[in-house]
Amino acid sequence: MKTNQNKNLNDFNLIKYGYPDDSGHYGIFGGTFVAETLIEPLADLRNMYHGLKKDNDFLKELYAEYKNYVGRPTPLYFAERLTKKINGANIYLKREDLCHTGAHKINNTIGQAILAKKMGKTRIIAETGAGQHGVASATVAARLGMECVVFMGEQDIYRQSQNVYRMKLLGAEVVPVTSGSKTLKDALNEALRDWVTNVDNTFYIIGTVAGPSPYPELVRDFQAIIGREVIEQMQDIDKNVDALVACVGGGSNAIGLFYPFIDSHSKMYGVEAAGNGLETGKHSAPLNKGKVGVLHGNRTYLLEDENGQIIETHSISAGLDYPGVGPEHSLLKDLGRVKYESATDDEALEAFHELSRVEGIIPALETSHAVAYSIKLAKQMKKGENIVINLSGRGDKDLNTVARIEGIEI
């Protein structure tokens, strides 16, 4: 890396498009739609973060953690055999799966945990779907010596039992959520309820780039290290970035890759989970099939019924199984800056196997959606053009799911 790190850190302050605005909105999206009790804590968090964002000591601490604890910078890997096999654009993988704990999630949790500590909080709470964010939260809580409680839908606890055990090993308490659909959205509700009740000593680490302001902004900023590294790494090998691809559930890995490129000419593709197919209604693709609404503190595209009730979503990957999406993605969709595509369960599974066999990298099922779309995209692009895929997580956690689908008992 040749660039001065501190200058680099502040790059996101220079990006011209200027969202969110002062009130935490991304055009019509975002905002602060919470009950009154959370208004003050969110304002405190906003003030604290806006101060620290330009504070060199904070940034130094953050970057030291990125380097020594998370294992950054992560490699940018040229997928040579996959590229050859497809016979189209060059495919590069940004190896977030090599981060500590096996996914990009820790970029955010370490940042928020440092914030929590600066605010004098002693207890961390988090929601989790696939368990990756829960693991990443439990990990940083252990790292900083804080109490950690993770809310997880009962359904997901069953689907991701290994991650539940990981969290417990890390000293966290995992609280099963039995309300509503017993999945990620309900875990988020429960975490918000806990936060309202224990707000004096508790910091809520939201795992995705959604929630009330300032969460979408700070999660984006902590994840933007991904895209900033890609800019440097592609410069180092003197390559253009023609297209960026990332999977989108809530959208934190995607925004982390996209955001530093927002003023560039690179094309961007977010890939939602089409589940059984967009036409079947059994999917998790609010940007493709949703309507604008308000959930979990922000206005964004949502999957809801005709009465505005949030509906149950479906995806093979628990991490994409969420009815909403980060408000900034909703804006980027409406601006036409990012194209939001989708991949079905079957396409994701096929890509999961393909990348495993051809490159020796087992991707998370979430990530497999991005791989699936990239394979299509690479075929349509010219040879010599370059695609960067955010390889957001590794697939170890999904082995049981995949084996079960294929009728194999482990």
Place this chain on the structure above:
Amino acid sequence: MSRISKKFELLKNENKTCLISYVTAGDPSISDSLNIMKTLVNSGTDIIELGVPFSDPMADGPTIQRACERALSQNTSCIDIFELVKNFRKENNQTPVVLMGYLNPIERMGYELFAKLASESGVDAILVVDLPHEEAKDVITIFKKYNLESIFLIAPNTKVKRIKEISKYASGFLYYVSLKGVTGAVTLDVAKTIEQLKSIKESIDLPLAVGFGIKDAETAKILSNAADAIVIGSAIVNIIEKEQDNKSKANDDIMKLMNPIRLKLDEGIVSGDKA
């Protein structure tokens, strides 16, 4: 003068504290809700707060979450709730009805249509839990156009400056959430709450209601020294849940819960001499 203001004026003249009762509309069914509303009025309720069920009630405790789930299992919609209020109004033109819920079902229907239909059905005010006044300006204007008052929450951690700001946008009354937590939570520090209520009263002109965590007549009575209205919610919903298969017992038990609260609130009242 609005139905709510009239109610508060009337109670003030009688030196009475306003008793507000909350139930989730459609729990366990819309037709049951009509009977329950009548029971509430018969047992001394001055204002009815009708919960609009939402799939993701973030600010509510388990009791009201389950009430929402029961109501939604019957597909209770805003239209059903307007119909319910219309039916209630056939016999009752005095008891104000406040709809309390979350923004998304309202946004989905469209603010204009929601306000129009709510107003036509006899609804008096709207309390949107997840809509702070900063995000509410356009919505308040539309509500006002249809003579709907906008109720806002004040929390224990709301600063004085903000309370004054909120009261500029509020109408009808203000609702003090007596504890940091969700509806129906267990602990309520009565002495501290009284202190907070008194300090809030200094910053506002509107009547002040207090709710979240009030379950018995004794607590209600003590709080009535510092508040204009007492809200009972989860305690009623608990009865509805427990006796969902025995409707007449549910009504009896609601009477048994509410009558003593009404009596206690009115205890020692001498006309023209508020304690």
